[in-house]
Amino acid sequence: MTATEVDAVTTARELVDASKRVIDAAVVRAAIVTDGGAAIDDHQVHVERVAYLATQVRAARELVAYAERLREFRTRDEHAETAALVYTAEATHALRSAIEAAWDDFGVDEAVRELETPELRVAVRSGLDEARVRELGRRVIASNGVNNGDLEDEIAALTREAARDFARNEVAPLAQQIHREDLLVPDDLIEKFAAQGFFGASIPEEYGGTGMGYLPMVVMTEELSAASLAAAGSLHTRPEILAHALQAGGTEAQKREWLPKLASGEVLVAIGVTEPDVGSDNANLQARATPAEVDGRRGWRLNGAKAWSTFSGRADVIAMLVRTNPDPEAAGRGLSVFIVPKDPHYGHEWHQTQPEGGALTGTSNPTPGYRGMHSYTIAIDNYFVPHENLVGEDDGLDRGFALQMGGFAAGRLQTGARASGVAQASLEKACQYVNQREQFGKPIGQYQLTEYRIGEMVARVAAARQLTYAAARHFDSRGIEAPMAKLLACDVAVSVSQAAQQLHGGWGYSEEDPIARYVVDALVLPIFEGVKPILELKVIGRQLLAAAAS
Numbered sequence: 001m002t003a004t005e006v007d008a009v010t011t012a013r014e015l016v017d018a019s020k021r022v023i024d025a026a027v028v029r030a031a032i033v034t035d036g037g038a039a040i041d042d043h044q045v046h047v048e049r050v051a052y053l054a055t056q057v058r059a060a061r062e063l064v065a066y067a068e069r070l071r072e073f074r075t076r077d078e079h080a081e082t083a084a085l086v087y088t089a090e091a092t093h094a095l096r097s098a099i100e101a102a103w104d105d106f107g108v109d110e111a112v113r114e115l116e117t118p119e120l121r122v123a124v125r126s127g128l129d130e131a132r133v134r135e136l137g138r139r140v141i142a143s144n145g146v147n148n149g150d151l152e153d154e155i156a157a158l159t160r161e162a163a164r165d166f167a168r169n170e171v172a173p174l175a176q177q178i179h180r181e182d183l184l185v186p187d188d189l190i191e192k193f194a195a196q197g198f199f200g201a202s203i204p205e206e207y208g209g210t211g212m213g214y215l216p217m218v219v220m221t222e223e224l225s226a227a228s229l230a231a232a233g234s235l236h237t238r239p240e241i242l243a244h245a246l247q248a249g250g251t252e253a254q255k256r257e258w259l260p261k262l263a264s265g266e267v268l269v270a271i272g273v274t275e276p277d278v279g280s281d282n283a284n285l286q287a288r289a290t291p292a293e294v295d296g297r298r299g300w301r302l303n304g305a306k307a308w309s310t311f312s313g314r315a316d317v318i319a320m321l322v323r324t325n326p327d328p329e330a331a332g333r334g335l336s337v338f339i340v341p342k343d344p345h346y347g348h349e350w351h352q353t354q355p356e357g358g359a360l361t362g363t364s365n366p367t368p369g370y371r372g373m374h375s376y377t378i379a380i381d382n383y384f385v386p387h388e389n390l391v392g393e394d395d396g397l398d399r400g401f402a403l404q405m406g407g408f409a410a411g412r413l414q415t416g417a418r419a420s421g422v423a424q425a426s427l428e429k430a431c432q433y434v435n436q437r438e439q440f441g442k443p444i445g446q447y448q449l450t451e452y453r454i455g456e457m458v459a460r461v462a463a464a465r466q467l468t469y470a471a472a473r474h475f476d477s478r479g480i481e482a483p484m485a486k487l488l489a490c491d492v493a494v495s496v497s498q499a500a501q502q503l504h505g506g507w508g509y510s511e512e513d514p515i516a517r518y519v520v521d522a523l524v525l526p527i528f529e530g531v532k533p534i535l536e537l538k539v540i541g542r543q544l545l546a547a548a549a550s
């Protein structure tokens with residue numbers, strides 16, 4: 001059989017099963033070397049490699065499983081089948097190359113032989129065969145890159161339709177102006193967004209949400225993010241994080257008080273975790289809360305600073321993680337989440353004073369992208385917060401770190417979807433452009449290299465999407481799937497948006513073209529909710545190695 005004659009799904013299945021056995025062996029070996037993950041910091045480079053490769057293999061498995069399900073239960077989708085083989089071959093090749101380059105570190109001499117059989121080598125070549133990748137690109141260029149993949153879920157399919165309509169009709173016409181003039185997302189758009197029920201996607205019906213479930217929620221996020229990352233696709237990430245913290249650790253009274261308001265958009269939320277001097281090491285936050293009483297009312301005085309608190313000007317509350325146990329040794333066991341109320345402010349600078357004598361002062365940090373919500377550094381000066389706004393009240397005291405991290409886990413799932421949306425928008429924009437731009441007498445989309453580049457993008461976007469959907473179907477705030485989806489999809493958004501920009505030539509560098517916005521928007525994705533190396537080492541790596549050691 002030659003490289004191009006194989007059955008795509010069968011071959012992809014063989015490749016991904018072999019790759020899984022090899023990466024599993026590499027994880028077991030890394031678990032031994034790092035003492036079950038306890039000594040990750042002594043082997044950071046190797047653990048980062050293993051975590052990333054495990055993520056790619058996991059994405060390949062989800063994409064292959066999707067193609068298989070379509071073949072078995074629905075109509076065959078050749079596009080998905082080819083994408084599955086191309087991506088799986090890419091992941092297998094990356095795994096094989098990484099092991100070759102760091103043979104002793106991986107220490108999987110026996111296991112890797114599986115990838116060296118003549119059959120597997122032909123399978124990899126077949127998946128990466130340029131004719132196959134070009135053919136995938138050619139077909140997708142012809143359909144202008146539009147994603148109508150089977151969602152295997154009726155509610156998710158209806159949600160995609162509604163969110164796509166909203167994104168096209170309400171968000172897209174404003175997105176460029178918001179970006180170029182660095183505006184705040186208009187209240188009118190927020191009201192329409194709320195009327196669609198988008199804020200309540202993951203809040204149960206009994207608390208006023210739509211309780212639509214995680215898969216429809218990520219599909220909705222993907223569509224909104226394709227129109228604008230900051231002015232639509234990220235609006236519900238903040239309430240989502242707070243809603244999770246409340247559901248996990250709030251009192252019943254707090255859930256009844258806040259969840260319906262978050263779901264309806266009556267209360268808009270910002271998150272205040274990061275500080276000017278404390279980012280990834282957020283168990284060691286410095287902002288503090290001390291017990292206080294004002295006019296017989298029990299509460300807390302907050303002092304310190306927060307950084308990069310997105311939307312905190314416009315928001316009605318900031319979910320702030322602060323130190324309630326002054327002992328630095330307590331680290332993450334001394335933090336609590338407060339729902340800090342404030343008035344909405346619209347500018348790049350804002351100042352809020354209280355009758356109780358406290359103040360908050362916000363100053364926005366200029367950014368090249370992710371515009372529409374503004375991200376602020378906040379000075380917190382003796383700001384009074386009533387005790388009933390401490391999430392969990394007495395039971396929530398010093399338990400905030402776990403609650404906040406649980407919220408971030410849900411946020412990461414959404415960020416996998418946000419990134420898939422930005423990547424999809426870039427792909428579509430590139431397809432439209434190469435269809436209409438002519439050079440040397442024909443559309444640039446008809447050149448082999450363009451077809452090949454688009455084919456590569458299609459396979460990567462499909463892998464990121466299926467990994468994110470799989471994480472949504474089995475969402476578990478302590479699971480490894482959501483961080484993996486976030487890791488991979490954010491990288492795919494960065495690489496696909498840049499490849500798409502290059503296909504636009506000089507015109508892609510013009511601020512007038514949305515592709516330039518997608519590129520700068522994508523750059524933030526691997527930074528927040530766990531900057532990429534921290535996600536790889538301290539979330540994915542740690543979990544993989546601990547599981548292998550147990």
Ligand SMILES: Cc1cc2nc3c(=O)[nH]c(=O)nc-3n(C[C@H](O)[C@H](O)[C@H](O)COP(=O)(O)OP(=O)(O)OC[C@H]3O[C@@H](n4cnc5c(N)ncnc54)[C@H](O)[C@@H]3O)c2cc1C
Binds near residue numbers: 281310367
């Ligand atoms: C546009 C934007 C919006 C944001 N919105 C919010 C928000 O709404 N609320 C909020 O709380 N935060 C927000 N953030 C903050 C974001 O979550 C942090 O930037 C992120 O967590 C990283 O923290 P840091 O920037 O302090 O980087 P640092 O933690 O200082 O990390 C810098 C680099 O150091 C390296 N590094 C750090 N520790 C290690 C280690 N142990 N091992 C190896 N390498 C290491 C990493 O490579 C990392 O890339 C936002 C950030 C941006 C840019």
